[in-house]
Each structure stands twice: as structure tokens, then as C-alpha cells.
Amino acid sequence: MKYDPQALGNIPAELVNLPRWVVWKLLPNNEPGKPPKKMPFDPKNGRPAKPDQPGTWGTFAQALEALQAGNYTGLGFELTGSGITGIDLDHVIDPSTGQMGEEARQIVDRLDSYTEISPSGTGVHILVKGHIPKDGKRNIPKGFEVYQGKRYLTVTGKPWGPLRPLQARQEALNWFYSAYFPDSGKAPETKPTAPTRAPTLDYLSVGLERDPAFSALWNGQRPTGDESSDDLALMNKLAYWCNRDEAAMVSAFLSSPYAAQKGRQHTKKMGRKDYLPRTARKAAQGCTETAADHDREFQERRLPAPASGGKAAVSPAPDDKPAKRPISLEVVKEALDAFGITVRHNQITNEMEITGLPPSYSQENAAAVLPVFLMDRLRAAHVTGCTIPVLEGYLFLVADEHRYNPVRELLENQDWDGVDRFPILYEILGVTDPAYHTFIRKWFIQCAAMACNSEKQPFGADGVLVLQGPQGIGKTRFFQVVAMRPDWFVDGATIDMDNKDSLIKSVSRWICELGELDNTVKKEQAALKAHITSPVDIIRAPYARAAAKRIRRTSYCGTVNPKDYLRDETGSRRFWTVPVERIDLDRLHSLSEAWLRQLWAQAHRCFAEAPNSFRLTGEERRWLEGNNQQFARPLPGEQEIRDLLDPGLSPSLWGWFKPSHIAQRVQGYKPTANQVGVIIRKLADELPGIEVRNTKTGRLYRLPIHKYYDE
Structure with a gap:
């Protein structure tokens, strides 16, 4: 029988997951008249496989790859030490009709575990979890064999009858062994009696x-x-x-x-x-x-009924009922340990991470699959109260008990070697101004600080590093590279304060690039500034019963093409704008992971030695406000008022003017009195001599307009 690639998908995941696979092919038998031998080979190198040498076995994937190469006939599974017994029933299927004999059918039904057609097409192999007293027994007249070690069993994946899962069937296995492989000459009883003391x-x-x-x-x-x-x-x-x-x-x-x-x-x-x-x-x-x-x-154990729904092979005594156990946190933990499944909460991505599910289940659906997987297994083990909501609640508890912060672990476990790596970043970005160096350096320290944010006394970020420059030079790529891991960075996030999905996305990564900053309207930009510096996030996740308070561990960055992207006249100190004309992408991509680890170790050292070192000083903030004017979008009427001003005018000639006087004298757009006040406050950052005075008749502004202008 040639192997069927589609049939291999029927092999139980418990077998697929074990590194006990070999490949085999038919070789001539040295003994005259004997059929060819099914010789096993190591799928990794093609050398003979040995039943007592695990190093000569391979994984299922390795065996499948070797089989698909075309040099072998089929797959095999090494039984030694697996806890699985293999049963070979030869010549039990009539090749002309495809029907199985009655005796063999009863054996298959009673063992009720994974059963497949052997390569000959006339026999079946049954795999059962359990043990036999002595290995390698044969019943030659019947053509039956049973093994639990020192050999492999061919595997085809072609089920006989309905596909049955691999099951623990020790009682049924005891019956089969005693019925067909008696150690004495006495005829065995088909119905075993319970011993006073189990072997x-x-x-x-x-x-x-x-x-x-x-x-x-x-x-x-x-x-x-x-x-x-x-x-x-x-x-x-x-x-x-x-x-x-x-x-x-x-x-x-x-x-x-x-x-x-x-x-x-x-x-x-x-x-x-x-x-x-x-x-x-x-x-x-x-x-x-x-x-x-x-x-x-x-x-006091009960032999499970066959999967076909027929009568149990052995009727249990009236008091021989399986003990029931109520669902609890301890039961869920035991089940996870038994199946080798780990569940933990990633504090950076705010996601439940699940590993260890059988490979037949996708990783992307693990959170939805695991509760159903556990419910099915626990109910079969007579655990009561297993429902999806209950299991989801317990899994949430387990994940929270095993919460971890991968970025913090990286930062705290990496010793800095003392080499300053920031100058290389400045060179890659082509930035020479020391003030811009400060923004870049402090932003990296801020990232390290936010990753290590305190649950007892959480703090907020200070600013957003914004790279402003031509399209396509690699601004986003710069942040992707320094973030190190794809799941630690998100690009193009658009924050809508009324949309919880956008908020969840933005705070579910270590570094978040804000998208479309230049298209953010004034109202949104004002709300964004408050969000950027918040120490916590209060968000109700989809299907959650209540809103949860999360410690902010995200640091924001931004990239924009146009120069005039700022439009909030109340201030822009949270946007640390650094203009870049060209980014050395070759050099950026040459940065090794070890180099980046040292860069972040340096940033973390700065934070550890001075926890507030990522915040701008008063002098740096004033410089930022003034410098950001070149990136601000002009307000309506701003240019017209600028045309009225004469910055070179002697201060002794500056005059005091009402907003209405200024509005009357501008050419073109006529701003309102309120707009004039907003514009003057903005211009005051550029011209320190501008003053404001409140009088009984209204507000007056001292401006570099000749005081005799009215005349």
C-alpha cells in the first residue's frame, strides 16, 4: 500500500508530537522463502534506526520530509519507552470484500483506541496507551502480535472504520493479553476477575x-x-x-x-x-x-464503553462508578501540566500567550481553542461544572499568575558594556544639532522607563519623538529596527479617543508609531497630548465584564512628511520634532541584535541611575517650544499679523494695541478679536518683548508696531 499524504492527517497529535519517528523501506530477506524486510531508517541521515537508540529517530516533520523525497516506502513509530502498546492483527480483512472478521472486529471494538489499516491492506494496527506484562508476544495461529518496546510499528494514517482517538485502555489491554497470549497452558477466561491486589x-x-x-x-x-x-x-x-x-x-x-x-x-x-x-x-x-x-x-475503576455506543465489554458493578470532581483552579492547573500547556500574560502586548497545544490547532486561535479543548478532556475525566465561561475565567487567573514583561526582562538582564552607542544613531539619522541629540537620547531612556513602569506609583511619558522628512527615506523603518521584535512595535496607529479598539491597539506594544499626525485636527491633537502622558489606561476590552486599569508601558513615536504638521496653538512641548533629510539604511540594517541590546542596556542604565532623566529640563522645553514653531501650521490671520510686525523696531517705539485695532489694520483675512489673541500668544514665544495687559476697557498687547502707527 502506497502512503497517502492526506491520510497522514489522521494520525493522533499525541504521536505526531513525539520525536519517535522513522522511515522504512522493503529490503530482500537473506533467508530463502521469507518475505522482504521492512527496514527502519533514521530520517535525518538515512542510516539504520535502532529501537534502543533514540538518537537514530527523528521528528514527524523530519520523517515526512524524508518520505516525500521518494526513497522510502512509509513511516514508522518507535514504541520503546512511549507508554504505548502496539497490536498487530494480520490477515483479518478479506481482500476481495474488504470486510473484517468477527473476532478481529470484537477486539477492535473492545480496545476502542486508534486503529488503522496496515501497509498490506489485509491487517490492522491498534495503538493503545497501557502496558503488558511481557513484551513481544505472538499468537502464530491467530496471526496476532503485541509489542511495547524494542521495535517500531508502521503507520499509514488510514483508519479502519470511524477514526478513533488514542486512548488509555489498560483493562481492555489486560483482557486481550490474557485471552490471546496466556503464559500457561490453561485456557484463559474471556472475562477477567478483579484481583485482590493489583499488579x-x-x-x-x-x-x-x-x-x-x-x-x-x-x-x-x-x-x-x-x-x-x-x-x-x-x-x-x-x-x-x-x-x-x-x-x-x-x-x-x-x-x-x-x-x-x-x-x-x-x-x-x-x-x-x-x-x-x-x-x-x-x-x-x-x-x-x-x-x-x-x-x-x-x-474501583470502570471500563469505558466503545466509541460506537454499544454495550460496555464488561458491565460495571452497581457501586463501580467513576468518582466525580468539581472544576476548580487546581484542576485546571493539573490539566494544563498534564497536557504540557503553558498559559501566561504578556504585560507588553497585553495578550494571553498559550503554548503546548497539539500542532493540529493553530497558534492564532489558541485563546479560543484552549477552553474547548480543556472542556472536552475534563468532562471525559468526570470533572463537573466545565463550561466555556468558567474555564476562561480560570485560564485568566492562571495567565495572571504567570504574567511577565519580556522587555523589562531583557533590559534588566543585559549588562551595559560602557560604550556610548547614541552617536552612531545620530550619524544614521544624519542629525548634527546637539539639541536634537538630546531629544533622541531622552526618548530612548523614556522607552526603557515606560517598559519598567511601576505598578505602585505609575508615571507617564514626557514626549513623542517625531521624525520629520521626505517620504520613503526609512523613518518608520528606523523605529522598527530599534524596537527589535515585531510584536514589540506597531506602526501607523491612529488614536481615536472614542474608539476603544484603536486605544487597545496603541497601548498593546512597547513602541507605537502614531499615524497621520499631519492630518490630526486641532481637537484630536489636544486630546492626543493628554493621552500621550497618561500613566495608566482604563479600557474595557471586548467581551470583558468591566473596564480594567492597565499600567502604561508604551512609548510613542511619530513620522511625518510635511513640515507644518502641528496645529494646536496651546503648545507642542510633547512633540519632540527632529528633521531628517536622509537615513543611512545600510548602516541601520547592519546593527546586530547584540548591538541593539547594548543600546537599550545603556538607556536602561541612564533610567536606573536617574529615574527622571528622560524628562526635558525647563531650558530644553523652552527651546523646544520655540523650535517647534517652524513645524506649526499657520493659524488663520497669522501671516497677515506677522506682516504688521517689525521685529527690528526699537523697544522704545513699541506700542500698546487692542485686538480690534490690529484686526482693522491687517490686509486680506480679517481675524476676530479672539483669533488675534491666540495668534499674539503664539508669536510671544518668538518675540520675548511681547506683553499683555488687562484693563477695564479690555486686553492690550505690546507689539513691535510703531506706537504712532495710528497717526
């Missing part, structure tokens, strides 16, 4: 079903990262479930996926004669109770 392997399977922490360790989780400590952690669990039987503990350890996934160095350590026995002895000595102490509880 060690039975306890082990119960533990893997009921103890999520044990299951997680067994399947390869390494909670500490220290190999010896994690070895002892698994052995401690085995001491309980193997009833302090040190030989059984060592045997189980060696057959576990945990052991199979060890690297070369640790495999060598595990192979020392004294290492595992010594570890088992230490665990057994520290074990105060065993599974046998709770024997009655573990005997």
Missing part, C-alpha cells in the same frame, strides 16, 4: 491516568532543568506507584518517554550500573506511602 503494572497505568504530575514527568517534562533532580522527581513518583519495588521502578524508568528523550550525555550517565539503582533506592527510602495503601480506591 505493579496495573498501578502504573492507573497513576498515568490519574496523576497529572506523574504523567507529565513520565512523558518528558523536566521541571527543574537539572537532569539529576528531574530523574529523582520521576523516581519519587515511581516509588509510590510501583510500591517501593526498586527493580520495577528502574524497569519502568527505562521504558518511559522521559528516558527515551534523554540526550547523549545523559543517556550515558543513565547507563552506569549504579546510577539508576542508587536513585531508586533513595526514592524508595523517602516514600512514606504507596499505591497499595490505597488499593481499594484504585480497584
Whole structure:
């Protein structure tokens, strides 16, 4: 049977996720009259694969790539240490009719786990979670075989009948083994009787079903990262479930996926004669109770009914009902640990990050998929109260308990080497004015400060670094590069104070580029200024029950093409405008991640040594206000009033004028008295001698207009 690429999608994700895959092809048998051998090969290099050498296996993706190259016949899965038993039923499908024999069909229904058609097309392979007393048993007259190690099983992905999930079926597996592979010559009973005390392997399977922490360790989780400590952690669990039987503990350890996934160095350590026995002895000595102490509880188990909905293979006793457990935070945590799923809250992106879901689910839909995934599994485990809203609430709690700030971690874990890197940025931007250097430097310090914002005493930003220059020179690209990560930067954000989606987008990144600053109307620009310096954001996210207060960790930047983009006459000190004519993109793109890390480490050092060092001084602010006039859009009537002024006039000749007098004398546009006042206040930043005086008859302005102008 040639492999079917579409059928491979039926393979259970639990198998796909394990690095236990090989490829195989038919080779001539050296023994005369024997059929060709299905020889397994390492998909990484084409060398022979060995059942006891995990280094000769590969991932599913590696095996699939090797298979698609055309040099092999099919895929194979190595059973050794997987906790999975493989059953091979040969010649049970009539090739002429495609029908399965009654005996084989009953076996398939009773085991009720993943079943697929073998490469021959006349047999089936059944994969079951569970263990058998002795490996590699054959029933030659029946053509049945059962294995749990020291060999691989071919995998086609072509299901027999309805697609069944990979299931833990220890009781059914016990029945199959005793029925078709008896160790004595006596005829086996088809209905096993419950022993007064379960054998060690039975306890082990119960533990893997009921103890999520044990299951997680067994399947390869390494909670500490220290190999010896994690070895002892698994052995401690085995001491309980193997009833302090040190030989059984060592045997189980060696057959576990945990052991199979060890690297070369640790495999060598595990192979020392004294290492595992010594570890088992230490665990057994520290074990105060065993599974046998709770024997009655573990005997009260029920064999699940077949997926087809038929009668259970073994009818449970009236009091043999599965124990129910109410949903709780602890249950959700145990389930996440058992499935190897992590949930945490990213304080920069304000998103829940989920990893560890089976690859059949997309990462982009993980937040929606996980509650449904857990609900299905927990209900099957007889956990009550599992609903989507309840699970979403618990997942929110778990994520919040595991909140983290990736930018802050980067800044605080990176030591600055003492080299000033800002001059290189000035050169890349082509900026030579020291005042503009100040804006650039302080903005970077502000970014570091905002990323480390305090939850107890939050503070706001001081300004927006705005690069003004021709279109297409790379202004946005500059900010993208220095932000380092795509998910730490958002470009072209348009903030609408009445649109919560735009607000959420703008504060869900470390660095946010404001879009269309030159098209922002006066009213919006005034509201924008207040938003920029806010220390917190109070936003009700979509579907949230209430608004939430978030600490501001975002720093804003901007890019504009036209020079006259400012239009708020009340002041523009929050916009730190730096004109650029050309950006050295080649040099910008040559900046390595290590260099950028050092740049941010320098900015963080400046903030740590002087927390307010990102704020402009009074002198710098006054210079900014004056300099920003060149970027301000003229007010209606402003140019006409400017034409009246004579900045070179001797101060002794300056006169006092009412707004109405000024409006009468301008040519062209006639501003109102209120507009005249606004324009004069703006011009006062350029001409320090301008004064205002309030009188009983109205406001007077001292201007560089000859005091005898009225005459």
C-alpha cells in the first residue's frame, strides 16, 4: 500500500508530537522463502534506526520530509519507552470484500483506541496507551502480535472504520493479553476477575491516568532543568506507584518517554550500573506511602464503553462508578501540566500567550481553542461544572499568575558594556544639532522607563519623538529596527479617543508609531497630548465584564512628511520634532541584535541611575517650544499679523494695541478679536518683548508696531 499524504492527517497529535519517528523501506530477506524486510531508517541521515537508540529517530516533520523525497516506502513509530502498546492483527480483512472478521472486529471494538489499516491492506494496527506484562508476544495461529518496546510499528494514517482517538485502555489491554497470549497452558477466561491486589503494572497505568504530575514527568517534562533532580522527581513518583519495588521502578524508568528523550550525555550517565539503582533506592527510602495503601480506591475503576455506543465489554458493578470532581483552579492547573500547556500574560502586548497545544490547532486561535479543548478532556475525566465561561475565567487567573514583561526582562538582564552607542544613531539619522541629540537620547531612556513602569506609583511619558522628512527615506523603518521584535512595535496607529479598539491597539506594544499626525485636527491633537502622558489606561476590552486599569508601558513615536504638521496653538512641548533629510539604511540594517541590546542596556542604565532623566529640563522645553514653531501650521490671520510686525523696531517705539485695532489694520483675512489673541500668544514665544495687559476697557498687547502707527 502506497502512503497517502492526506491520510497522514489522521494520525493522533499525541504521536505526531513525539520525536519517535522513522522511515522504512522493503529490503530482500537473506533467508530463502521469507518475505522482504521492512527496514527502519533514521530520517535525518538515512542510516539504520535502532529501537534502543533514540538518537537514530527523528521528528514527524523530519520523517515526512524524508518520505516525500521518494526513497522510502512509509513511516514508522518507535514504541520503546512511549507508554504505548502496539497490536498487530494480520490477515483479518478479506481482500476481495474488504470486510473484517468477527473476532478481529470484537477486539477492535473492545480496545476502542486508534486503529488503522496496515501497509498490506489485509491487517490492522491498534495503538493503545497501557502496558503488558511481557513484551513481544505472538499468537502464530491467530496471526496476532503485541509489542511495547524494542521495535517500531508502521503507520499509514488510514483508519479502519470511524477514526478513533488514542486512548488509555489498560483493562481492555489486560483482557486481550490474557485471552490471546496466556503464559500457561490453561485456557484463559474471556472475562477477567478483579484481583485482590493489583499488579505493579496495573498501578502504573492507573497513576498515568490519574496523576497529572506523574504523567507529565513520565512523558518528558523536566521541571527543574537539572537532569539529576528531574530523574529523582520521576523516581519519587515511581516509588509510590510501583510500591517501593526498586527493580520495577528502574524497569519502568527505562521504558518511559522521559528516558527515551534523554540526550547523549545523559543517556550515558543513565547507563552506569549504579546510577539508576542508587536513585531508586533513595526514592524508595523517602516514600512514606504507596499505591497499595490505597488499593481499594484504585480497584474501583470502570471500563469505558466503545466509541460506537454499544454495550460496555464488561458491565460495571452497581457501586463501580467513576468518582466525580468539581472544576476548580487546581484542576485546571493539573490539566494544563498534564497536557504540557503553558498559559501566561504578556504585560507588553497585553495578550494571553498559550503554548503546548497539539500542532493540529493553530497558534492564532489558541485563546479560543484552549477552553474547548480543556472542556472536552475534563468532562471525559468526570470533572463537573466545565463550561466555556468558567474555564476562561480560570485560564485568566492562571495567565495572571504567570504574567511577565519580556522587555523589562531583557533590559534588566543585559549588562551595559560602557560604550556610548547614541552617536552612531545620530550619524544614521544624519542629525548634527546637539539639541536634537538630546531629544533622541531622552526618548530612548523614556522607552526603557515606560517598559519598567511601576505598578505602585505609575508615571507617564514626557514626549513623542517625531521624525520629520521626505517620504520613503526609512523613518518608520528606523523605529522598527530599534524596537527589535515585531510584536514589540506597531506602526501607523491612529488614536481615536472614542474608539476603544484603536486605544487597545496603541497601548498593546512597547513602541507605537502614531499615524497621520499631519492630518490630526486641532481637537484630536489636544486630546492626543493628554493621552500621550497618561500613566495608566482604563479600557474595557471586548467581551470583558468591566473596564480594567492597565499600567502604561508604551512609548510613542511619530513620522511625518510635511513640515507644518502641528496645529494646536496651546503648545507642542510633547512633540519632540527632529528633521531628517536622509537615513543611512545600510548602516541601520547592519546593527546586530547584540548591538541593539547594548543600546537599550545603556538607556536602561541612564533610567536606573536617574529615574527622571528622560524628562526635558525647563531650558530644553523652552527651546523646544520655540523650535517647534517652524513645524506649526499657520493659524488663520497669522501671516497677515506677522506682516504688521517689525521685529527690528526699537523697544522704545513699541506700542500698546487692542485686538480690534490690529484686526482693522491687517490686509486680506480679517481675524476676530479672539483669533488675534491666540495668534499674539503664539508669536510671544518668538518675540520675548511681547506683553499683555488687562484693563477695564479690555486686553492690550505690546507689539513691535510703531506706537504712532495710528497717526
